[in-house]
Amino acid sequence: MAEIAGAPSLRVEALDATGTVTGYAAVPDGGGHVAAGPFAVEVKIGAPSATGLHEVALSVSNVSADAFAGHVRLVASVADAADPWWLIPGLFYGENRPVDCDRRFPRFEAGADDPAGMVSDHWSFRSDRAATAAVFAWGASAGVVVAAAELSPCGPTGIGLAQRGPVADVHVVFPFREDPVTYYGSAEPLPPHAGVYIWQPGELVELRAATSRLPADRHAYAPVLRAVYEQNRLLHPVTPWVTVPDAAAIAAEGLVRWHYDPDPGVLLETVGFDREVSGGDGRPVDRQAMHVGWISGIPWAYALLAHGRRSGSAAAVEAATHVIDFCCANLSPSGTFWGRWERAGGWTQSWTPITHGLHARTLGEATLFLLRALALPGGSRPAWVAAARSNLDAVRDRQRTDGNLGSVHHAEDGRVLSWTGASGLTWIAAFCEAAHLDGDGSYLAAAERAGDYYARFVEREFIHGAPEDVDLAPTSEDGYAAVMAYVALHRRTGAARWLDLARRAADWTLTFRYTYNVRFAPRTPLGIYGFATRGGDQASPSNQHLHAYGLVCTAELAELSAATGDPHYRERAEEAVACFRQLIPTADGEVNAYRGMITERYYQTECFQPKGMLLTLSHAWSAGVLLLACEQLIAGGGRA
Incomplete structure (x- = not known):
């Protein structure tokens, strides 16, 4: 400075x-x-x-x-x-x-x-x-x-x-x-x-x-x-409840035990802690739906598949494979994935008021993690390769000459219905990940054009549009997408400009990360458990609660540290993993939940709920992103 x-x-x-x-x-x-x-x-x-x-x-x-x-x-x-x-x-x-x-x-x-x-x-x-x-x-x-x-x-x-x-x-x-x-x-x-x-x-x-x-x-x-x-750092300690390998095992069990439904092969988005609510073993409060990416679907199936391959869990491999198979077998008429599946109506659009709209970030994230699944041992399945190519080709061919990849796409005819915001950022990482499918170099070229276009959001210090549910608000999720995008571009090209944008994006992302432990009233759940907020991220100015989605770029932050020689980004990634190894139910009944149920919301301030409460719903993405980060730390030799 x-x-x-x-x-x-x-x-x-x-x-x-x-x-x-x-x-x-x-x-x-x-x-x-x-x-x-x-x-x-x-x-x-x-x-x-x-x-x-x-x-x-x-x-x-x-x-x-x-x-x-x-x-x-x-x-x-x-x-x-x-x-x-x-x-x-x-x-x-x-x-x-x-x-x-x-x-x-x-x-x-x-x-x-x-x-x-x-x-x-x-x-x-x-x-x-x-x-x-x-x-x-x-x-x-x-x-x-x-x-x-x-x-x-x-x-x-x-x-x-x-x-x-x-x-x-x-x-x-x-x-x-x-x-x-x-x-x-x-x-x-x-x-x-x-x-x-x-x-x-x-x-x-x-x-x-x-x-x-x-x-x-x-x-x-x-x-x-x-x-x-x-x-x-020393004034506000964070004490995880479990080790990284144990957190991975518990999160994987939670996905299979609570969120996986083999008929038709989905990860249900939310599952209630209380299995006796309204009778029927809690099912009336479970959300009978699955997004293809983002809050459910392929990203967390990939994490489950990686865990199953490493740990030898046949149940994890079977569940993850079935979910990815189901998504890849049901592409939209426009050539991309659908936005989400609902029990009552099947595959349909994203959470957008635009009729027939599919959200670019959700599609990009699903494609990115499908490509990562293909890279795992035993992951080269023809239907997965075909689905990946179909998605990549469809979005590449819609790219505007200035590099914008579009924010909302028409499910039927593929028209771009909105170009506003930066939700297309996730596609940069997907295009970069597709090196083994990029015979003519067009995917990397699309990534670089998009990198040039979306750089203006990073340089302006205002990245917005990533989550489907908060429209054009700036969010921590926009930061994660930007970090993943520019680290991927640097990995593929070695260009210094992409590394600088990755660093700036990481700094912006970390503005959402709590640097201190909020003081809770002693009889609130977070107060009773002594929950430490340092390392947790504010979801957004619109959704003022702590969430764990920042774990999605654990590997990228570590990679950024290695590329810059600055350990800060890896330390902050490990800090977040430590934060969300708190409040993990290791046995049925802990945290008023069942083993493997992971909440989405920790209420560190007066918003949505009184300060000190936590949401009593397990989310597929919450278990999935914790599992992903733990597997990435284990693969990269991160601290336990």
């Missing part, structure tokens, strides 16, 4: 319980004493660290004769920000919600004031919504960051942003405030919510934050977040 001398411009604000500013004062350069509302505040600013972060100590005294229920807010500003760019790791990216995104969640827009529509020029959130409790802003010529820990002597902290004309403000607030509304995962927001702290007359409270100026390069967040991660 380029060095920017000195701490940014700071001010201290006092807010009453309604959020109204009752007093404020600019902090002198280098710190000093200021008065804001009822508070006398001594501000001490430390020397910069290696990454330029300055520690800020606030000694806050209530010097009035009355108790004060309210907040202290530390604000940093950057000028020349008529068109600001924001980053709250895992929570807020640029405008955050593109204007044409169908999914509703917080969006920034200059001068906007539409709380009901969740569109505003200012936002404040509780810190545990963020993978790192920090907020960044960039103007045309510089940037700024402020950060805090999740908890303070005043209770949970908050972070936020606001635009004032050409000035961008970022803040930390003690205790937190959610404003102008509270997002709880639905299209209808909840009212603003805030923590409560009462300063008694004469009371002194010591608060801590950090801040830094930044260069104009939006990627300047990367060394800051790496520094925070390094500081937290």
Whole structure:
């Protein structure tokens, strides 16, 4: 990171319980004493660290004769920000919600004031919504960051942003405030919510934050977040319940025992923990459906097949082979896979409102892992080869001249129904994986054209469109797809440009990864079990829960470390595998589940469910991606 001398411009604000500013004062350069509302505040600013972060100590005294229920807010500003760019790791990216995104969640827009529509020029959130409790802003010529820990002597902290004309403000607030509304995962927001702290007359409270100026390069967040991660590694330990080989065995058993249905040969997407719900051994709550990729289907059948080949499990090999056979025997009229299978209606389209639409990411992921299955011992089955070629040829032939591979494809006639977003990224890895089928080099050429096109999303620090269920929102899954794509291009070509894009994509992906352990109430499930969140990923700003999908690129992150000589990416991959070797039921009855059932959602903040809960559904992809990562670590000699 380029060095920017000195701490940014700071001010201290006092807010009453309604959020109204009752007093404020600019902090002198280098710190000093200021008065804001009822508070006398001594501000001490430390020397910069290696990454330029300055520690800020606030000694806050209530010097009035009355108790004060309210907040202290530390604000940093950057000028020349008529068109600001924001980053709250895992929570807020640029405008955050593109204007044409169908999914509703917080969006920034200059001068906007539409709380009901969740569109505003200012936002404040509780810190545990963020993978790192920090907020960044960039103007045309510089940037700024402020950060805090999740908890303070005043209770949970908050972070936020606001635009004032050409000035961008970022803040930390003690205790937190959610404003102008509270997002709880639905299209209808909840009212603003805030923590409560009462300063008694004469009371002194010591608060801590950090801040830094930044260069104009939006990627300047990367060394800051790496520094925070390094500081937290020993302070926020993660203790897996089981070894890597044991986790693989349990996850594989869960897929076969709970998700595999031999008639017709599917991995059911969800299975309820409680097998007595509504009678019928829990089946009324099991989702009788299978996507061809993404949340079920071929990727996790591949992981099961790899495990079966390594461990000698005939049951795993048989189940995995049957699932892949079923998918490959049922291609859509357009030549690609279908989107998903449903018990009631058979093969059909993806989760998209576009009639006959098949989602590019799901198709690409299914094809990628089919190609990997072909590379396993005994995997060269003619029907699999034919299905792989059909998919590859169909998507290659639809590629636009600028490299865009399309986002939604018509199941019947193959027309591209949407070119928006970056969901085509996964196809880059698939084309690269098909080297043994690429006699004329057209697959690699398609991958390179696509690599050029989708580079703009990585360079802009806004990758979006990968999951079927959140439309055009930026998500952690977009990052995984980008990492897999550009590592694959570098593997095939050795070109330095692809390696640099892979590194940038990995840094962006890791903004979603928690660098600290959220504190849970002791009687919540996550609190009782002592679940450590460090290494888990926020799914997206729209889906604010932890998930394990980042395990899908475990091998690629290790490969990136080997190619760059930087162990950081491999360490972060192993950290994620450690995180999700927690809460694994090793016997029936553990975690209120059965052996091998793996949840999709860990609620680390107030979204969808109260903080500290977990979703009592086992997901095929959750078991599958854990199995995949464990098999990749075992094959690559990763730590147990």
